[in-house]
Amino acid sequence: KAGVTQTPRYLIKTRGQQVTLSCSPISGHRSVSWYQQTPGQGLQFLFEYFSETQRNKGNFPGRFSGRQFSNSRSEMNVSTLELGDSALYLCASTRPKGADTGELFFGEGSRLTVL
Amino acid sequence: SQQGEEDPQALSIQEGENATMNCSYKTSINNLQWYRQNSGRGLVHLILIRSNEREKHSGRLRVTLDTSKKSSSLLITASRAADTASYFCATDLFGAGANSKLTFGKGITLSVRP
Numbered sequence: 367k368a369g370v371t372q373t374p375r376y377l378i379k380t381r382g383q384q385v386t387l388s389c390s391p392i393s394g395h396r397s398v399s400w401y402q403q404t405p406g407q408g409l410q411f412l413f414e415y416f417s418e419t420q421r422n423k424g425n426f427p428g429r430f431s432g433r434q435f436s437n438s439r440s441e442m443n444v445s446t447l448e449l450g451d452s453a454l455y456l457c458a459s460t461r462p463k464g465a466d467t468g469e470l471f472f473g474e475g476s477r478l479t480v481l
Numbered sequence: 482s483q484q485g486e487e488d489p490q491a492l493s494i495q496e497g498e499n500a501t502m503n504c505s506y507k508t509s510i511n512n513l514q515w516y517r518q519n520s521g522r523g524l525v526h527l528i529l530i531r532s533n534e535r536e537k538h539s540g541r542l543r544v545t546l547d548t549s550k551k552s553s554s555l556l557i558t559a560s561r562a563a564d565t566a567s568y569f570c571a572t573d574l575f576g577a578g579a580n581s582k583l584t585f586g587k588g589i590t591l592s593v594r595p
Contacts (some may be wrong), residue, residue: 408587454521467581471526475521475523
């Protein structure tokens with residue numbers, strides 16, 4: 367079974383530009399969540415999608431957005447990039463069971479550098 | 482501040498020794514999970530312990546959970562150089578619903594010297 371695939375793995379942008387990151391979940395996983403990881407703030411939850419609907423959103427400005435397609439693939443977009451957006455963006459998928467959040471399967475991440 | 486806070490922040494041990502890492506959290510949880518991250522890579526799930534469980538084992542890993550103290554510990558026995566990584570505890574908050582949101586601590590850097 368293929369794991370979670372994130373593209374691109376590395377990218378460099380300049381301030382003011384926008385970026386789109388892609389995530390393909392494990393086959394059969396309908397929940398996709400996104401996390402931002404920085405040395406200062408650690409891992410922070412961005413948002414989670416299930417069946418093309420955003421179910422939860424973290425404490426990030428509106429410049430951060432996402433969507434999920436009918437095949438469960440997800441994209442996240444960051445507009446008007448700032449230097450502080452430099453981070454490792456991690457996507458995780460899971461197959462929700464019951465009321466708890468179970469094991470998350472993470473991709474290798476997209477390393478964004480904003481110059 | 483973070484829901485989950487790990488202790489110590491960094492740990493250096495000799496191969497073959499045991500490594501103990503601790504995590505404290507603030508609010509009620511459904512479960513607590515531990516993840517490992519090798520430098521700059523994605524996170525790998527290690528173990529999940531539910532709020533009604535007190536101890537769980539998986540291979541060389543032993544996790545305990547004390548909900549009265551809101552704390553957990555991860556023990557890696559007979560450590561190997563390949564265990565060198567960052568370790569994170571993550572909590573699934575009670576009442577948050579099945580929304581696949583975990584709250585992560587800042588992580589513990591474990592170095593295992595050959």
